Amino acid sequence: MLLYDRAAGEADVVGFGADGRVNLDTTNRGWRKTWDLIVVGDFVGNGRSQILLYDRNAGEGDIVGFDANGKVNLDFTNTGWRRSWDLLVPGDFLGNAKSEVLFYDSQTGEADVVAFGPNGAVTLDTTNRGWRKSWEIIIAGDFVGGGKQEILLYDRATGEGDVVGFGADGKVNLDTTNRGGARAGA
Template sequence: MQNEPHPLSESQTPSIQPRGELEAYTFLEGQLEHAYTQSNVRSSWDLLIPGAYMEFTEATNLLFYDRTAGLAEIYLPEGPQGELQLLKRHTGWRRGWDLILADHFLEVSKGDSLLFYDREAGLGELHAMDGEAGVFQVARFTDWRRTWDAILPIMPLDVSPGTGQVFTSLLFYDRAVGEGEFYTTDGQGHLSRVSRHSDWRRTWDLIVPFTQSTSDANRTVLVFYDRSAGHGELYAVDGQGDIARLSKYTGWRRSWDLIIPCRISGINANGLLFYDRSAGLGELYAVDGRGALSLVSRYTGWRQTWDAIVFGTLAGPGPLLDPSLLFYER
């Protein structure tokens, strides 16, 4: 993999015109305030992955990946309102990555490490960061199942009490067979299966993890969404790779495209932002420790063409960025 400087708005591929757009909003108690718009953004980004790709940074970094071009670019919010500035451009990346996750998988990584999955090839890779937005491969897996629909980072599983597991664990979901598998990572590039669940619903369209603080410790909560049934369920994950249902919803809207975990500043609560592309609708809900959802804000008249929405400290005036939402249209 090679890297070289390159601006966000240019396109190295003549057939791809920079018609995309980014909009950032600061986010306080459910209210959104426009921070900036960046036009003439590359219109071929397939994945936007927030993370910490520098050794010392408080702001959320962003990794953009273009599958067709085998291209990735890493950005840091640094402009007057948090506008994105290029850190590093990577060329020659594999063109078949379906999923890229950023979290604490590798001890050697200076910042978040990256997990890659190529579904067609049954291939997975773990890469570490060098502290300056560069990446290098640590582990390669050539025999992964070719039917995983989702791979999700979760809080470290404590399968052996007292061992002090500190590296992010993983949940794999195969929709066709209704299976979920939990794995631990050891920081050296090895994965170990902890549990397998073979009785999961085969119609989950989205599984969204978020970290919830409890009186005892933090835990991962999983939001499951079945679009055609308008059905949602929230589960807490324990340290052994088992899940316990917190709540069940049978009347959800059947047209949500995205569910984005966030923190609702001001009330310091976990939040879930739902986005319905065809309706141009967003709804923000606070989530309590029992899995109960309460509506905080409803947004109508949103653009019907957002392809991705990410949450982090991404915008705001001055050096201290605020909780923010970044919207991307190809």
């Protein structure tokens, strides 16, 4: 588990034993105090989890990985990112057994599928345009049983949900709207 203290600029990596007791607690200091969104996935394809930290004001995202002792062993900064992403959703959208990230911008109705190489640098960045600007919740899962993940987008006001899948190029290849489902608060 990662615990991030924005005010202190510190991140603790905490691990647990089979008995539920803490068996690892490593503090990493000197972290940026401006990370807005943090998501977890195997972004570099090494079978372990890394974190992606997004700094909206700087337009930057870092991929950070840890060694067996909880110390940082990978830290790659990607610059020039859009400063208006609202949601970041990790998932294996390309079916390559590693995590990509869907970035959603509700202001423009755009979503990017972004993939990373073994060092954390961006290897794919595909923009999908014309998306609804009212998606409130986006989650990833293998909803159609194809062995890779799609996303479910939910619009509370209309009670609609879309299942969207992606091809190997990161472009939408499945988009099914489901209407009349249960509405939150109904």
